[in-house]
Amino acid sequence: MSEVCKRCGAGMTSDEAALNYKYIGRHVKDFLCPACLGHDLGATPETMRQMIDVFRRQGCRLFSPLGSGENGQTSGGT
Numbered sequence: 001m002s003e004v005c006k007r008c009g010a011g012m013t014s015d016e017a018a019l020n021y022k023y024i025g026r027h028v029k030d031f032l033c034p035a036c037l038g039h040d041l042g043a044t045p046e047t048m049r050q051m052i053d054v055f056r057r058q059g060c061r062l063f064s065p066l067g068s069g070e071n072g073q074t075s076g077g078t
């Protein structure tokens with residue numbers, strides 16, 4: 001999936017696009033990047049990216065699976 005934010009035009013990874021399915025619904029056609037989606041939800045872009053890791057660790061199939069040796073931590077995060 002190669003989506004572009006409908007608001008700011010930023011490119012997104014498939015996991016960033018999947019946040020839209022998780023928070024808005026699977027019917028979504030127009031995607032928002034983590035910054036724009038976070039703004040609408042009252043969260044920072046970093047928080048939105050951290051949620052990708054949370055959902056991946058939970059095994060949500062909307063997101064790419066954790067690879068061998070991955071712990072789901074965003075680099076530079078705690």
